[in-house]
Amino acid sequence: MVRTFGLMNGIQFVVVGGGFAGVQAVRAIRRRCRHGHIHLIDQSGSATMVPALPDLLSGRVRRAAMARPLEEIFDESVTRSISVVRRVDMAAQTVETETETVHYDALVLAQGSTPTSPPEILREHRVYTVNTLTAATVLRDAVADKLRLGITPHVVVVGAGYTGLETAVALRHGTRTAAAPRVTVVDMASKILSMLSARRREQVSRYIADQGIDLRTGIGVSNADAGSITLTDGTRITAPMICWAAGMRAAPIELAGEVEATRDARIETNAFLQVPGHPAVFVAGDAAALRRDGSVVRRAVNFAHYSGRRAGANAAAFVSGKRLRAFTPVDLGWVIPLGSMSVGSIFGGIPVGGALGLRMHYIMSGFRHFGGGRAGEFYRTAAHLRRQPEPLDRFDEGAAARAEPGREEPRA
Ligand SMILES: Cc1cc2nc3c(=O)[nH]c(=O)nc-3n(C[C@H](O)[C@H](O)[C@H](O)COP(=O)(O)OP(=O)(O)OC[C@H]3O[C@@H](n4cnc5c(N)ncnc54)[C@H](O)[C@@H]3O)c2cc1C
Numbered sequence: 001m002v003r004t005f006g007l008m009n010g011i012q013f014v015v016v017g018g019g020f021a022g023v024q025a026v027r028a029i030r031r032r033c034r035h036g037h038i039h040l041i042d043q044s045g046s047a048t049m050v051p052a053l054p055d056l057l058s059g060r061v062r063r064a065a066m067a068r069p070l071e072e073i074f075d076e077s078v079t080r081s082i083s084v085v086r087r088v089d090m091a092a093q094t095v096e097t098e099t100e101t102v103h104y105d106a107l108v109l110a111q112g113s114t115p116t117s118p119p120e121i122l123r124e125h126r127v128y129t130v131n132t133l134t135a136a137t138v139l140r141d142a143v144a145d146k147l148r149l150g151i152t153p154h155v156v157v158v159g160a161g162y163t164g165l166e167t168a169v170a171l172r173h174g175t176r177t178a179a180a181p182r183v184t185v186v187d188m189a190s191k192i193l194s195m196l197s198a199r200r201r202e203q204v205s206r207y208i209a210d211q212g213i214d215l216r217t218g219i220g221v222s223n224a225d226a227g228s229i230t231l232t233d234g235t236r237i238t239a240p241m242i243c244w245a246a247g248m249r250a251a252p253i254e255l256a257g258e259v260e261a262t263r264d265a266r267i268e269t270n271a272f273l274q275v276p277g278h279p280a281v282f283v284a285g286d287a288a289a290l291r292r293d294g295s296v297v298r299r300a301v302n303f304a305h306y307s308g309r310r311a312g313a314n315a316a317a318f319v320s321g322k323r324l325r326a327f328t329p330v331d332l333g334w335v336i337p338l339g340s341m342s343v344g345s346i347f348g349g350i351p352v353g354g355a356l357g358l359r360m361h362y363i364m365s366g367f368r369h370f371g372g373g374r375a376g377e378f379y380r381t382a383a384h385l386r387r388q389p390e391p392l393d394r395f396d397e398g399a400a401a402r403a404e405p406g407r408e409e410p411r412a
Pocket residue numbers: 016017018019020021022041042043044045046047048050051052053054083084085086110111112113130131163251252253284285286287299300301302304335336409
């Protein structure tokens with residue numbers, strides 16, 4: 001049975017994904033269409049401050065600040081389901097979750113992205129990631145468990161993009177005693193962070209080496225058995241904890257109907273964020289192939305935030321026959337926080353780094369938080385960069401900290 005909501009003949013909006021884009025989409029719909037019924041479906045039930053997840057490993061930001069339950073963000077005028085959306089039938093205008101089929105008059109897809117699958121050779125290993133709160137918590141707990149037992153874990157991060165490097169540095173920053181995990185980072189590419197100048201790349205490489213991180217470029221994993229992996233330079237690493245940071249793709253949802261997508265599964269839209277041929281379906285955030293001057297923009301909070309807002313506003317305009325407005329991504333810049341250093345570029349090319357870049361990163365994380373008191377944690381970190389309220393090796397408080405926030409996300 002197809003479930004419908006609200007008043008008879010009421011307009012039904014469905015938003016999939018309650019992250020940066022989805023939360024903005026819901027708010028924009030509500031602003032423009034006070035009587036429409038909005039159904040927000042998210043597999044975790046919380047909006048997560050994804051850029052802060054490496055800080056869960058360093059303990060620089062409290063875990064309780066990493067996510068906010070959707071039921072705190074929206075009142076009961078927004079129906080919220082904690083469910084995994086599996087399929088969208090764009091001809092029938094329905095969204096299918098594990099338990100129900102929901103009709104929509106307008107749909108916003110904002111399901112974000114997920115790591116690419118690790119290669120088959122790693123099938124006998126537990127492979128960790130840091131892209132969700134659950135995943136980052138599992139990695140943190142696994143490292144902390146070893147440290148508690150007096151074992152020095154050897155974490156091998158595969159992928160030296162910003163996620164991999166942030167993770168590596170956060171792991172080394174996570175302890176306040178001598179017992180830090182060993183960390184190796186490998187990447188098949190010949191150099192890290194190709195958008196940086198040679199001088200800044202050298203600065204980052206030196207800093208990473210100073211942190212005791214073994215960074216190897218032009219190197220991948222060539223072989224693995226249950227107890228070890230072998231790198232393409234012949235190095236064998238026994239009992240590795242593998243963290244996969246070698247690529248992302250749009251989170252998978254089967255779309256029945258004609259859709260074009262990029263190689264990393266981001267859905268192509270027109271300028272109004274509609275799926276061509278399916279005007280009731282809008283896509284925003286990491287799930288969308290947002291283009292600027294013809295090129296797909298990087299995955300970033302600001303693009304997700306503003307595209308979500310535009311997709312929601314256009315969905316509301318679409319159902320009431322009003323004019324839709326085009327979305328143009330505006331690039332405000334980026335900062336990569338790496339322990340006590342940072343690199344970044346803002347407002348079209350002004351370089352930032354050091355403590356200033358770090359403070360900007362944490363202030364923006366507070367500013368882009370999903371409301372409520374949790375944003376304050378990021379402003380405190382920006383003000384006191386040396387604070388570390390939940391280090392990896394403060395074992396006694398780990399469990400209490402984990403019990404605090406809202407729900408956990410089931411991974412499909
Ligand atoms: C480790 C890391 C660090 C980052 N650091 C930065 C940074 O410093 N600055 C920056 O600008 N960007 C950063 N990014 C990128 C940024 O986090 C993303 O661009 C942003 O989160 C995208 O927002 P979104 O709303 O599209 O997706 P998300 O924020 O990922 O939200 C998607 C939501 O959809 C839900 N969902 C997924 N699939 C389904 C499904 N099938 N059914 C129901 N619900 C589903 C998820 O639970 C999630 O709540 C980082 C990313 C990572 C992984």
